[in-house]
Amino acid sequence: MKKAFLYEGKTKKALAKFILSTDKLSMGPKCEEFEKAFAKKQGRKWATLFNSGGSANLALLQALKNLGRLIDGDSVGFSALTWSTNVMPIIQLGMKPVAIDCNRETLNVMSRQLLNRLTQQKIQAFFITNALGFTGDLQEIKSICKKNKIILLEDNCESLGTELPAGKAGNFGLASTFSFFVAHHMSTIEGGMICTDDEALAEMLKIVRANGWDRNLTPKSQKRWRKKFNIKSEFESKYTFYDLGFNLRPTEITGFLGLFQLQYLEETTNKRESNFLNLEKIILSNDELLPLNHEHIKRLSTFAIPVICKTVSLKAKYIKRFTDAGIEIRPMIAGNIERQPFYDKYVTKKLELPETDFIHDNGFYCGNYPELTKKDIETIGNCLRQK
Known part of the structure; x- marks a missing residue:
């Protein structure tokens, strides 16, 4: 990898022009535009942009805990061949990591490895890594997870664009994470994304991303949250924190670069x-x-x-x-x-x-x-x- 971007000269010129012309650099309309474009490209209903792929992994597990779909002490399977930030959030959020062996011929967990682990230990979720652009037999893994009531999540940070006969890598689980760090398929310098077809999860991800408040939700969703917690003041609502979250927001630079690089x-x-x-x-x-x-x-x-x-x-x-x-x-x-x-x-x-x-x-x-x-x-x- 020799450059920060594909078509680096063209990208840097466009970025410089954008920075000089915009009046907003904190998260805003460019980020939202990139989210919609990426969701459409990936074939998912919702996409939520983050400041890194590692942050996306952390936010995804936190959101599932906020929704009560995962709880303290749950066992979460993961691909033994992976990156640190696929596993660290499991530990940081009070759950138990369970390594699942990978196949030397595919670099990934195959269905037989998952079945073998399940004979030894029950898991509540499986955060699989699609390693280096390759994957396991994801359709079979999805079926096993469904049968055993296991939440399937995909770390697709290294496999954006890979496709199986049954669909794109990143579209087999409840949600999938992506990275836009400079060495990845698309570069926004730093950046990450979560895609899902689950509306409640997509909404909670926006809450988790921004400190636990509702500022980035739709007016309809804001109204529902404020009614639930009896928040009547518009002034107070902007500083009401509904659930656990972090500051994992991207910038408009991330959104602009994502849109620009998506065309390639x-x-x-x-x-x-x-x-x-x-x-x-x-x-x-x-x-x-x-x-x-x-x-x-x-x-x-x-x-x-x-x-x-x-x-x-x-x-x-x-x-x-x-x-x-x-x-x-x-x-x-x-x-x-x-x-x-x-x-x-x-x-x-x-x-x-x-x-x-x-x-x-x-x-x-x-x-x-x-x-x-x-x-x-x-x-x-x-x-x-x-x-």
Whole structure:
């Protein structure tokens, strides 16, 4: 990833013009316009914009607690291969995190892994991560959750644009979160979104986002909340806090950039898929690397180029190749979250996660930016070839 935005020059010029011309930079009409446009693009009824994807994860769980759909002590499953802010809110909000193993061939929780965990432990919600542009068999996972009365949530921060035959990643759960940090499919510098078809949840998310008050609700919703709590004064209503919340508001800069970058989402998705499929041919011809199974996915909007080596020593060899070639690389997200210091500090019960351990020990990734040049792709390809 070489730039902050796709078409960076054009984006920065448009942003500068917007900043000079607008009289409002705190959250306002541009944010609302972006929310509506993103919801339409994703195919959900409501979208709520936040200052980051991590904030979106926190707000989603807080909103579900405010609504009474989750309570203190509930067990919340999560993908063992994930990012810290998918798991930390579970702990911070007084619930119990339950790691679910991921499959080394898909990088994601598959239905059989979920079923295996459910034979051992009951969970009230499952916050699944769609990792690096790939997914598990989400339709089957959705059916399992429905049968077992489990609230399914999707962290889709790394898989915007990925599609399965049954629909887009991010549209299988009650709600889904997205990130617009600079390295992601769309950049608003910092930013995040929650999409849902549940009106009560969408309303509560707006309350949670802004300190617990009703200022960003529709007039009809404001009237209902004020009547419920007998708030008769318009003056007092603006400083009435109805439920637990935070200040997780975005700015108008976030809204403007989101709208501007949204026009390029199809282009970036197509380029990311093309980059990966071209490099995958080299991976498939290298018996030192493990190819990924994505036969169940209709369209791949890959966040990165994952490299899964068959042994730890091979991983060291390929890391050296990439490093020597000047290619930035990363661990596989945060690896097995159970092996992170914060998890060890706050969670005493550890589970067996052999597949995620394999990915943690043997995998890494490099970026898959849509403006990678032919030479960039060739350089990555040379590092992936068996020699």
